[in-house]
Amino acid sequence: MSPIDAVHSAPIADTVVTPRFKRRLFRHVKERVIESILLLLALVAVATTVAIVAILVHESAGFFEEVSLREFLTGTVWSPLFENPRYGVLPLVSGTVTVAGIALAVALPLGTITAIYLSEFAPHWVRETVKPILELLEAVPGVVFGYFALLLLTPLLQDTLLPGLPGFNMLAPALVIGVMIVPYVASVSEDAMRAVPMSMREGSYAMGATRLQTAVRVVTPAATSGIVAAYVLAASRAVGETMVVAIAAGLQPNFTFNPMEQAATITAYIVQVSQGDLPHGSLGYQSIFAVGLTLALMTLGFNIAGHWLRKRFREVY
């Protein structure tokens, strides 16, 4: 018998094995319990999303039994509160698109420039001072921005550049939303730029590039994936912003892309109806779920586009 065989055939004492197995079993059960709790907690967010979609679809189904999809999508009058209600969603979409478009036209360039400055140019102490202040701007409630647009910016525009501007208009809230979401764009873009490895910047400087050339030609393209993520976040915020438009744009559904006119966006309409002007269960009430679904689909579209762009521009370094 070889020594190896001797080792293998040695009897294993029960007293050693049993307690070990017990401890393992206990540990195993404990781990499974913790795992399940974590899974349940993670499912809360998923379940909420599923529930929202389910309710939106269910209530919208009721709405679309009364109003044809064609009328909803192509109608240019939205007047659910009138005696002869009309349910064309285009005025709400045009308001939403106009406000979000102007807001993004302000926020994306401003936010990107801010991010480039903070990441590539600002001295340490400036960055450490400015970034918290910018992030504080995110914490200001939308209502405050709404009153700012209505009572400060609109009169200011009337007095200076645009004397004919009505008291309620899309321009002022859109500009205010633009400024409001600059921190989102700047903060997320700056994080993406700072994540670009120093070796890449050094490569650019070593070629005789200036700071600006390095920032614009090397760092920004390298951070594209993160910058696109910031843009998608900003777009979703701009489309979803409620209070500013509800307060300052006039709540009048109006099929126009002219920012000088008053109009309502999808979210502003939902606020208006939720205040209780329409009886529960009525067609008008159900209409908020239909427009809510429209909004959800628009945002989903942004996210899919953003996901695709991020994958398209993802860099490995």
Place this chain on the structure above:
Amino acid sequence: MVTDQMATNLARLNVPPSVATSQEMTGTLKAEAQNLNFYYGGFHALKNTNLPVYERKVTALIGPSGCGKSTFLRCFNRMHDLYPGNRYEGRIMLYPDQINLLDPTVDPIEVRMRISMVFQKPNPFPKSIYENVAYGLRVRGEHNRGRIAKNVEQALRSAALWDEVKDRLDEPAFNLSGGQQQRVCIARALATDPEILLFDEPTSALDPIATASIEQLISDLKERVTILIVTHNLQQAVRVSDYTAYMYLGELIEFGLTNNLFIKPEKKQTEDYLTGRFG
């Protein structure tokens, strides 16, 4: 005369004895560090270093980690200017201009326009192969497409990469292998026709085959450009360089013809390092 100790050194470093013939230190000076001191904030990283750099020769900087070889190399293109708190003292003269590269009135960007650098880890930009190589020309304001195309092709040929990438110049440089990426970086540095090329451990992230091709490239390039290379690999220093400087703790201990320095170092410290007694 080859002593026993020298023979052992040669054998260990795979130097063919035929190469180990005595040579004179000759050549035109391209640059020279004179009493160069460098400080990272309060840390005195380079202590009174002096080093001649001969034109169209390869000068290798060797020494244990943290001895200041990379710090020394990065003085030549003023990379230290990028970070606050760094301070130079002394001079690095560039010839035949007779200008001190470290002079505060000299624009570091001008310095980097004439002295290019290849880094330890390949660091191509998130651009196509073509645009990577064209980068230096573009930042110099070159707009002539024909001239850019011509320089890019020449640089890629010099970097021994043209045949491998000529059909895929529009592909992202990240798609290439590590060795190819490093050659893109070399082509990028060559496209602007630099006077001095700085290599900071250019093969430490590469496999042996890629390393061999980069070393071959360095030997070919010295026909046209003065080369300063930091390396951890003593065999590499023997294979590619004409002159070698040994550095230790921020001081330049010994400088000489590579063959002389490796076969018969003058200083005990150098010999201890070369024979693997430390480092």
